[in-house]
Amino acid sequence: MSKVVIFMGSKSDLPKMEPCAQVLKDLGVDFEMTVSSAHRTPARTEELVREAEENGCQVIICAAGMAAHLAGAVAARTVLPVLGVPIDASPLGGWDSLLSTVQMPPGFPVGTLALDKAGAKNAGWLAAQILALDDHNLREKIINERQVMQAEVEKAASETAEPK
Ligand code: RP5
Numbered sequence: 001m002s003k004v005v006i007f008m009g010s011k012s013d014l015p016k017m018e019p020c021a022q023v024l025k026d027l028g029v030d031f032e033m034t035v036s037s038a039h040r041t042p043a044r045t046e047e048l049v050r051e052a053e054e055n056g057c058q059v060i061i062c063a064a065g066m067a068a069h070l071a072g073a074v075a076a077r078t079v080l081p082v083l084g085v086p087i088d089a090s091p092l093g094g095w096d097s098l099l100s101t102v103q104m105p106p107g108f109p110v111g112t113l114a115l116d117k118a119g120a121k122n123a124g125w126l127a128a129q130i131l132a133l134d135d136h137n138l139r140e141k142i143i144n145e146r147q148v149m150q151a152e153v154e155k156a157a158s159e160t161a162e163p164k
C-alpha cells in the first residue's frame with residue numbers, strides 16, 4: 001500500500017482534492033485516493049483505516065464538507081498523522097467544515113489545512129514533508145520545488161517592477 005492515503009467524504013469533493021493528488025504526483029509520492037464517509041459509510045471508513053495501518057501507510061489525508069467529521073472519525077481510530085482539508089460544500093461557505101475539522105478534542109489532533117484547493121495542495125506538501133523526515137531524496141525534491149517557487153516570484157517581481 002502507498003504511504004499516503006486520501007479519503008474524501010464524497011465524489012463531489014474530488015475536483016477540490018485533485019490539486020492534492022497533483023502535488024504528490026509531482027513529488028513522486030505514491031498515494032491512494034478513495035471515497036468514504038464518516039456518516040454514510042462508517043464501517044467502510046473504519047475498515048479502510050485498519051487496512052491503511054496494516055499496509056504501511058504513514059499519513060492519512062481526509063477531505064470533507066458540511067458537518068465534516070471524516071478526519072476526526074479517522075483520527076479516533078489511528079495514531080497515524082491525520083491531515084484534514086475542509087471543503088466548502090454548503091451555504092455556510094466552509095465555516096461548518098472548517099470548525100468541524102479543526103476543533104478536535106485534546107489527544108485526537110487533526111492537522112487542519114486551509115479550505116478547498118489551497119488546503120488540498122498544502123495537505124500534499126505537508127504529507128510529503130512528514131515522509132521526508134526519513135527520506136533524503138524526497139527532502140531534496142521539496143527543497144528544489146521551493147527554489148522553483150522562489151524563482152517564479154522573483155521573475156514576476158522583476159517583470160512588474162516600476163520603471164525608475
Ligand atoms: C460531505 O458532504 C462530503 O464530504 C461533501 O463535501 C458534502 C456533500 O456531499 P454530497 O451530497 O455531494 O455527496 O459528507
